[in-house]
Amino acid sequence: MSGLLIAVTNGNGEIIQSQPYQEFVNGPRNLEILNVYLGSKLLSILVDDLNIISFNDNKFVLKTILENSNITTMKLLGKVAEAVVVRRCRENLENNLTWLSIARKKSARVKTATKYIAYGTGLVDTQKKYPQKYNYSDPQRDIIWIDNQGKLALMKGSTTTSGLVAGIQIKVSRNGGAYILDDLIQNRYEVPLVYFDICNDFDNIANKLYKKGKGQIVGYDFVQAKAIDYDAYSEVAYYEDLVRAIVTGKLTIEDLAYRNEYPVKSAIMSAAFSTVNLTNLIV
Incomplete structure (x- = not known):
């Protein structure tokens, strides 16, 4: 039976891992293939953007509070999504224009999008440049x-000297009804909430908001990530399996680094890698 496959080959061109394409796209995904595909980019985010990897007792450790594995995975994925959106805004003016318009609740001009740079309030480079x-x-x-x-972009209705700071709040979840619905009903956010609905429940939450008389916020204060930037949404969705595997111990930081020959930028990470015999690691 013929079919389209996603495959990983070794140095001799031999297939060592494979998975039907549709199964890889829709999940569950083969971790080895996913690691080769996106492991290096995820590690870069964890180390360079979030600085949540430490080196203790000759091993790499995720510096985060481990709660329920699903809660921890989604919280961490939310920070990863923050880094992904910031990177895409900086790499592409059109992306920056789109996301800035959402944040300001008004269409931004190209001149404005050229002027303003996206910064994640939880990212390392913001800590360095704007502590x-x-x-x-x-x-x-x-x-x-x-x-x-050093001037902040402001939201619609603000003056040149005062008003609400433009921004977006990012949420990633497989159960948005339990996680964000009440906050939306209670108007707890000053800025648009952009939802990465990993299990495609945006419409379900939107329908509940309409029933609660809050339908006017859909697409304005409550926005679907995939409708704004599908590539950003897709990248974050692919990261889910890798992040969950790290949180649950099925995959280690060393696994990511070894398989992808990670180019270390951090001085601490560089020193740590020099003490680890990566050739002896098994993925």
């Missing part, structure tokens, strides 16, 4: 926009 804006657990804004003079 006063850094807040890893900011309850309102995961991403803000700052110009080269």
Whole structure:
């Protein structure tokens, strides 16, 4: 029986892992294939953007509070999503224009999008450049926009000197009804909430908001990530299996580094890698 396959080959061109394409796209995904596909990018986010990897007792450790594995996975995935959106805004002006327009609740001009740079309030480079804006657990804004003079982009209705800071709050979940619905009904966010609905429940939550008389916020204060930037949504969705595997111990940081020959930027990570015999690691 013929079919399209996703495969990983060794140095001799021999297939060592394979999975039907549709199964890989829809899940569950082969971790080995997924690791080769996106492991290096995920490790870069964990190390360079989030700085949540430490080296203790000759092994790499995830610096996060481990709760229920699903809760921990989704919280961490939310920070990963923050890094993904910021990176995509910086790499592409059209992406920046789109996300900034959502954040300001008004269509941004190209001139404005060129002027303002996206910063994640929980990301390392924000901590270095704008430490006063850094807040890893900011309850309102995961991403803000700052110009080269340090001025923040403001929301619609603000003046040039005062008003609400533009931004977006990012949430990633497989059960948004339990996780974000009440917050949306109670108007707990000043800025748009962008939802990465990993199990496609955005419409279900939107219908509940309409029944509660809050339908006007759909697409305005409550926005579906895949409708804004499908590539960002897809990347985050693919990361889920890798993040969950790390949280549950099925995959280690060394696995990511060894398989992908990770180019170390951090001085601490570089020193740690020099003490690890990666050739003896088994993925």
